Amino acid sequence: MHDAIALEKQGIPTVTVCTADFLAGGRMQAESLGMPQYSILCVPQAYITHSPQEVRALAESCVEEVLKRLLVVD
Numbered sequence: 001m002h003d004a005i006a007l008e009k010q011g012i013p014t015v016t017v018c019t020a021d022f023l024a025g026g027r028m029q030a031e032s033l034g035m036p037q038y039s040i041l042c043v044p045q046a047y048i049t050h051s052p053q054e055v056r057a058l059a060e061s062c063v064e065e066v067l068k069r070l071l072v073v074d
Contacts, residue, residue: 001029005038013070017041017062041065 004014016038018026023042030038043062047055 001026002033005030005033005035008035008038015039015041015066015069017043017066019043019046021046039069041069 001016004016007014016026018040020042023040026040027036030036030040041062043058045058047058050058
């Protein structure tokens, strides 16, 4: 979070991805770092119990949203 927010403050877009278990902590940290509006992409489940193929599918399902948050279309 520290690095992502430091980059955002320099105008470099970032995306922080976390599971629901870490979302509240991420939001608190973003607020304490002076960027309460920082957008965190929350994925629905922890990956530790999944096979590599399942993790890949879950990650691939997030790609469009990550790109949307990184790219600014004028």
